[in-house]
Amino acid sequence: MAEPILELKDLKVYFYVNGGFLKKKDEVKAVDGISLKIYPGETFGLVGESGCGKSTTGRAIVKINQPTSGQILIDGQDITKIHGEDLKKFRQDVQMIFQDPYASLNPRMTVGEIIREPMDIHGIFDTKEEREKRVRELLDLVGLKQDHIRRYPHEFSGGQRQRIGIARTLALNPKFIVCDEPISALDVSIQAQVINLLEKIQAEMGISYLFIAHDLSMVKHISDRIGVMYLGNLVEVGNSDEVYTDPLHPYTQALLSSVPIPDPKIARERQRIVLEGELPSPINPPSGCVFRTRCPKATEKCAQAKPELKEVNGRLVACFLYEDNKE
Amino acid sequence: MDLKKEELTLTPDLFEKLDDSEKNAEKISYESKTYFQDAWVRFKQNKMALIGLFFVLFMIIACIIIPMVSPYSYDEQNMAIANQGPTMAHLMGTDKFGRDILVRIMCGGRISLSVGFMGAFIALGIGVIYGGIAGYLGGKIDMLMMRFVDMMYSIPDILYIIMIVVVLEPSLTSIMLGITISSWMGMARQVRAQVLTLKEQEFSLAAFVLGASRKRILLKHLIVNSMGPIIVSVTMLVPSVIFNEAFLGFLGIGLNAPQASWGTLANDARRMMMSQPIQIIWPVMAICLTMLALNFIGDGLGVALDPKKK
Numbered sequence: 001m002a003e004p005i006l007e008l009k010d011l012k013v014y015f016y017v018n019g020g021f022l023k024k025k026d027e028v029k030a031v032d033g034i035s036l037k038i039y040p041g042e043t044f045g046l047v048g049e050s051g052c053g054k055s056t057t058g059r060a061i062v063k064i065n066q067p068t069s070g071q072i073l074i075d076g077q078d079i080t081k082i083h084g085e086d087l088k089k090f091r092q093d094v095q096m097i098f099q100d101p102y103a104s105l106n107p108r109m110t111v112g113e114i115i116r117e118p119m120d121i122h123g124i125f126d127t128k129e130e131r132e133k134r135v136r137e138l139l140d141l142v143g144l145k146q147d148h149i150r151r152y153p154h155e156f157s158g159g160q161r162q163r164i165g166i167a168r169t170l171a172l173n174p175k176f177i178v179c180d181e182p183i184s185a186l187d188v189s190i191q192a193q194v195i196n197l198l199e200k201i202q203a204e205m206g207i208s209y210l211f212i213a214h215d216l217s218m219v220k221h222i223s224d225r226i227g228v229m230y231l232g233n234l235v236e237v238g239n240s241d242e243v244y245t246d247p248l249h250p251y252t253q254a255l256l257s258s259v260p261i262p263d264p265k266i267a268r269e270r271q272r273i274v275l276e277g278e279l280p281s282p283i284n285p286p287s288g289c290v291f292r293t294r295c296p297k298a299t300e301k302c303a304q305a306k307p308e309l310k311e312v313n314g315r316l317v318a319c320f321l322y323e324d325n326k327e
Numbered sequence: 328m329d330l331k332k333e334e335l336t337l338t339p340d341l342f343e344k345l346d347d348s349e350k351n352a353e354k355i356s357y358e359s360k361t362y363f364q365d366a367w368v369r370f371k372q373n374k375m376a377l378i379g380l381f382f383v384l385f386m387i388i389a390c391i392i393i394p395m396v397s398p399y400s401y402d403e404q405n406m407a408i409a410n411q412g413p414t415m416a417h418l419m420g421t422d423k424f425g426r427d428i429l430v431r432i433m434c435g436g437r438i439s440l441s442v443g444f445m446g447a448f449i450a451l452g453i454g455v456i457y458g459g460i461a462g463y464l465g466g467k468i469d470m471l472m473m474r475f476v477d478m479m480y481s482i483p484d485i486l487y488i489i490m491i492v493v494v495l496e497p498s499l500t501s502i503m504l505g506i507t508i509s510s511w512m513g514m515a516r517q518v519r520a521q522v523l524t525l526k527e528q529e530f531s532l533a534a535f536v537l538g539a540s541r542k543r544i545l546l547k548h549l550i551v552n553s554m555g556p557i558i559v560s561v562t563m564l565v566p567s568v569i570f571n572e573a574f575l576g577f578l579g580i581g582l583n584a585p586q587a588s589w590g591t592l593a594n595d596a597r598r599m600m601m602s603q604p605i606q607i608i609w610p611v612m613a614i615c616l617t618m619l620a621l622n623f624i625g626d627g628l629g630v631a632l633d634p635k636k637k
Contacts, residue, residue, distance in 0.1 A: 062536045091538030104529035108362060108551045118537045152361065168533070 003076065004037035005176055005208050006061065011035070011070035013053070013060050017283075026283045030056040032232035032290075033070070035309070038176075043202065043209040045223030045240060047216055047255070051279060053232040054212045055099075058178040061210065062096045074176065092122060095169040099181040101161035105153040111164055112149035115139070118171040138167040142197060159190035163197060170201065179211045183218065195222055216259050220244045228252045231290040232282055238315030248317045250295050289320070297321060366555075369631040376627020379620035386617055390436035399427035401434040402585035410603050419609050423599060431587055432609050438499065438588040440617070443569035446506045447561050450568075453507070454514025455550060455557070461515070462522030463545050473519065476512045484509040488571065492580050499582065506571050510564060517560055521553030555632035562625035566618040573614050589614045 013031040031053040038044045046054045059065045061072055063079070071078045079090050098104035105114055115135045118124075125131045136146050142163040153161055162182060169177055179198065183191040199222065201207060213219045219226060219240070226243045228236045228251065236249040247253045254273040261267045275294045280286055286293045292302035301320050309316040310323060360368075370376060394401065399417075405425035413420045419428035461472040488505035495501035522545075525531060531548045539548075569589075575581050576590020577597075587595075589610045596607035 064532055064535065088538060091536070096533070096536045098529040098533060100529055104533050106530045106534075106548055106552065109547075117534070117539070121537055121539050121543070165533070168537075172537070 002039055004073075005040045005075060006038040006210070007071075007073040007076075008034050008036050008057075008061075009071040009073065011057065011060060011072060012068045013056050013065050014068040029232050029282050029285060031060065031067075032282075032285070034229075034232075034234050036227055036234065036237060038208055038210060040175075040208055041202070041206045042225065043211055043223045045211045045213065045219035045226040046229060047212075047214060047219050047226060048229035049214065049255075049279065051282070052229045053282070054229050055180055057229075058096070058180045058210060058212050061178050062094060063090075088122065092172045093175045094178070095172060095174040095176075096178045096180060097162075097165055097169055097182045100185045101158050101165055102185070104165050105161055107153055110150050110152055111139075111144075111156075114153070114164060115167050115171055118168060122172060124172070134171065135167075138170055141170065141201070142167045157190075158186050159193055162186060162190075162194050166194075166197065166201070170205075173205070174207060176208045176210070179209055181213050182211075184213065184215065191218065198222065216244070216256060228255065231280060231285055233290050233318065234309060234316075235291065235318050236316065237309065238317075242313075242315060248312060248315060248322060249291075249319050250297050250321070251291050254296075289318075366628075366631040370627050373627040373630065375623045376631075379623030379627070382616065382620040383624065386436060386613075386620075387440060390433045390440060393433040394430050394437070397427065397430045397433075399430050401426065401431050401587065410599070410606075412605060420603075420605060422595065422606060423603075428606065428609055431592060432589070432613055435587045435589045435592050435610065436613060436617075438582065438586070439569050439572060439590070439614075442499070442503055442506065442572045442588070443565045446503055446510065446568035446572075447564040449503075449507045450511040450514050450564060451557070451561050453511040455518050457511070458515035458518030458520075459522055459545055459550055462519035463526060463541065463549060465523075469519070473516075476515055479508075479512050484571070485574070488575065489578075489580060492575065497580055497583060502572060502575060502581065506568050509571070510568060514557070514560065514564070518550075518553060518557060521556060522549045525549045525552050556629075559625055559629045559632060562621060562628055566621040569614065569621075570618060 011031055011034045012029070015028040015030055016025040017028055018026045034053075034057060036044070046057065048054045056065055060067050067080055070080075072080055074090060074094060077086075079086075079094075082090060109117070112132070112135050115138055116131050119131045119134065125134065132149075135149060139146055139148060144160065144163060144167070148156075153164065156164065162185075166182075182198070183194050186194060195218065198209065202209065209222075211219060211222055220243075223240045225238065226236075226240045227234050228243070228249065230251050236243060236247070236252045238248075243252060244256065247256050250273075254275050257270065257273045261270065273296065277294050280290070280293055286303075288304050289295070289298070289302040289307050292298040295302065299320065305320075307318045307320050307323070309318045312322040403426060405421075407425060408417070408421050409423050409425040411417060411421045411425075417427050417429065419432065422428055422431070457472065457476075461469045488502075488509055491505035491508070492501050495504070526544075526549060531544055534544050534548050572581070572588060573590030573593065576588050576592075577594045579591075579594060581591045581594075582588055584591075592610035593607060593614070596603075596610060599606050
C-alpha cells in the first residue's frame, strides 16, 4: 500500500477549563488518543455525535488547536512543532473548509479579494494580473460567474458562499483538505451540489479529504473509509460500505439504527437501538471503555480495561465483544 | 393515475429546450453595494440624523468662513460699543470690551470643534492599537494591559485633566493631551471586546489556516470588521470631548485670553449674567445644539452600520 498522506499517532487534545486563582483546572479530554491513516486520493469520513471530538481532531490537523501529546504526520513529517518555511509549505499542502458559510467569509472583502488572499499571503504569482486570472479560473471551477469577482459575500446564497470558500482553499493547490461539516449548514437541495463539487475536484486534482460530519448517509456516499468517534475515541474504522451495512461496534450499531429509512415498511420492521442516558462529560469520562455507561452489551470487563482498536474481519474495532470471540 | 409500462415510451416531442434564462441561474441581477453604500442608504432614512449631519457641517463651514469675511476680528476692542444687544451691525451683540460676539463664537467654535474631533480621533487611534493588541494576543498580556486600563479608569477624568493642564500651562496642546489621556480607555475596551468575538469567527480562523500573519489577521480581518460600532462610539466621543473642554473653560483653566473657546465664552458671559443675560445664550446654544446634533448622528450611524440593531 502507498504511503499515507496523513497519519495520526495517539493524538490527544485536552482543554483546560474552570481554572481560577489557586484552583486546579479541569481537563477536558476532547480527543483522547486517536490513531489513523489517510492515503492519497482517499476520502476518510469521521462521524460521531456532537461533542465527540471530531471537529477538534480536524482543527488539530490544521494547527488551530495545539495537540497535548501525540504526533500528526503529513507525508511522514511531524507537523506539531514546525516553524518558518516548513510551516509555510504545510499551509499550502493542508487546507480546511469550514462549517458555516455565513461566518467563514470576511464580510468586508469582495469575492475576488477573498479568493486572492491565499495567493497574496504565499506570494504565488508575481503580478496581480496573474492572480486575478487564477481567481477567475477558480470561480469557473466551482461554477460561479466571473463577474461575481467584485461582489461581497452577503450577496450570495449559502451554497454559493460555500463554493467561494472551496475556491479559496483550492487557490493554494492543497494535497489534503479537512472538511469540517461543510454541508450541515446548507439546505438539503444544495448539499448534493456541494458534495458533487467536492467529488469532482477530488477526481480532477487527486486531493485527499478528511470529511467530518454527523449525517451518516452523506458520509457513506462520499467516503472510502469511515471512522466512528465517541467521546474522544475512535471506536470503529473500516470500509464505508462494510461499516454501513454491517456495523460491529455497539455504538456504530446504535448510530446506524437512528438513520431514517425512506421506506415505511422496512422502517416499521426495523429494531431501533435507543441509547439510554446522556453523553458522559469529557471532563470525567467513564473508566475502561468510554461507551460502557450507555452500551446495551456492556460487561464487567468493560469497566476495568480500555479496549484497543483491533482488527476484526479486515476492520478496526475497539470492543471486547470481538476480542473474546477470537480467543 | 395508472401508468402502464408500454405507455412510457419517450419521444422527442416530450422534451423541450430550456430557455437561456436557466443558464444564468447563478446571476445576481441587483446592483452591487459596498458596506458603506448600504449604510448610507439606511442613514438617509433617519431624518433626525440627517438634520444633525447638516447642522454639524453647517457649523464647521460657518466657523471657517465667518471670521474670514467678517469686518470684525475676535480680539479688536472698542469700548464705545461695549455690551450692546443684537443689532444689524453686530448680529449677536457685543461683549464688555465691545468685541463682536458672533465672530468670537465662531472663533471659539474653531477651537472647540477641532479639540473635539482631534481628541476623539487620537483616542480612536490609541484605543484601536491598544485594544486590538490586547484582544488578539489574549492570555496574560491581555490581562496586564486591561488591568492597566482599569487602573486609569479608577481615577476621575477631570482630576488629571486639570493636573496636566496646570502643570503644562493652559494651551491647546495641554488641553488636548489631558482630554485624550482620559478618553482612550473606553475606546480600547470596546475594540478589545470586538476583537475577542471576531477572532473566534470562522473567517479569521480561515485566514489563520491560510497562513496569514498576525498583523494581517488583526488589520485586514479583525479591525476592519469591528469598525462599525467603533465609528459610532467615536461620533459619541466627539461631543463628550467638546463638553469636557467647555467644562474646563468654564472652570477658568482653559485657554488664555483673548483666545476663546465655547467654554471660556460661557464663563465670560456668566460674569455679566445679571446685567446682560443675553450674552450667555449664544455660547450655550452653540454647545447644546452641536452636542445634540452629534448625538443624533451617532444614533443614526448606530442603526445604519448595524442593521440588526433597531
